[in-house]
Amino acid sequence: MRAVKQLLLFGWEQAWSCLFPVVIFASLAITKWVPMPFLPRYDWLLIICLFMQWWMVRAGLETRDELKVISLFHVIGLALELFKVHMGSWSYPEEGYSKVFGVPLYSGFMYASVASYLCQAWRRLKVELVRWPSSWLVVPLASAIYLNFFTHHYWMDIRWWLSGLVILVFWKAWVRYEVNGTRYRMPLALSFVLIGFFIWVAENIATYFSAWEYPNQAEAWSLVHLGKVSSWLLLVIVSFLIVATLKRVKKGSDESRSFRGEESSPKVQGRFGSGKLYS
Template sequence: MKAALRQFIRFGWEQALSCLFPVVIFASLAVTQLIQIPWLPRYDLLLLICLAMQGWMVHSGLETRDEVKVITMFHLIGLALELFKVHMGSWSYPEEGYSKVFGVPLYSGFMYASVASYLCQAWRRLKVELIKWPPFSVVVPLAAMIYLNFFSHHYWIDARWWLSALVLLVFWRTWVTYEVGGTRYRMPLALSFVLIGLFIWIAENVATFFGAWEYPDQSVSWRIVHFGKVSSWLLLVIVSFLIVATLKLVKDRQAPVQLGIMG
């Protein structure tokens, strides 16, 4: 029991370090709701905090330049989704800000980037490896279909449950292994998707409570985000993981080739 408890504490510590960027964002949401700067709107202050945090993580070595490239890509992907969803009325950012573009504050992209930051950090800290990963020719189109469904379901059918079933089919035999305190563990990849999606839904409730954004049914007073949103976050996590995993695997395959050329 003592050994299991030590491993659990080690795992929690590594997860906490991996979640540093998201934790800073949530802490900033709470602090900026209580403390306001008269000449600087809250959304703009949050953007400055996110930029400073990103710069510090690179300068301190907590994030590599390659990881920053991945995170930047997620920022742009998330911002594109935010612009569309706000336009469609799915949620809103009711406060004023100089850095708002078509009703979307630019800091919002960092909330998606923080998910990528967590995945990159956890991948490196826990020495993640994938077993029986499907071919890229299957993974890339699946990620694209999931992302496009966030847009297309406003005009056509919502295929999220079909896509979820397809994810289970594609990754049925895929496992993720990770290391804690020198001991390796493994779990089904689909289970890790569900767990991460559930924790992000919990974080979403915290974020909306502190006014990060606002759903239509929260305009009068805050209420718990509908549990059905877990499915949306689950699919977004899958897209995020597929992109990070694909880039990591491509880089790992290129490394031996580069070493061979140098030799």
């Protein structure tokens, strides 16, 4: 019974962490089936996302530092959307005043909602990273993964090579989290896979509600190819690495910064690197 209780509490914390994505899904569903007055659907979605973001900061559900991270993801996601739509990877067929080069501005919030989830879950579950690799490995790897989303249209797709590098770089890395006062841990690479899979599930829901449209969905909705999990997996890794790196920078600027070794006592102080963790 304790295991069931812990699982339910974990699910509850995850649900609260997904508040922003849930609002986006609900908005997609409502605006698809309920005619919206005065403005096209895409513009209403942008207004709803902007209001939701304002309310979450106003209500204290997100901090100003988290808002900065989420805004960064909005820009990164919007840049990717502009390129992918231009290349014909997917499209936004409906009309809207807030569309730029065929991309509605609300689309950036779908990427920002992933960052919102990561920030919320990080705080609610008191996440700590164990044996986080050096920034000299993390930053180039994240950059290469993001750039591959662009360059594979003109050059070879190296996502599987990058996936192999992710396994090598994070082979010894773990994520620790807390549920109801009890600490748990799992391999960091496994957490990447799980988040990527559930985003793929969310993608199917989003395309069903016409958030965007793949070429094979032009006539009728169909399940998004399972191969897209690899794309989301890599995007989750980029998201996670950015959030983790920014948290490291934030901790480095705090006077009360502390680092603990996995094998040593929790009070042991140490430099950021192999065998150390940070929250």
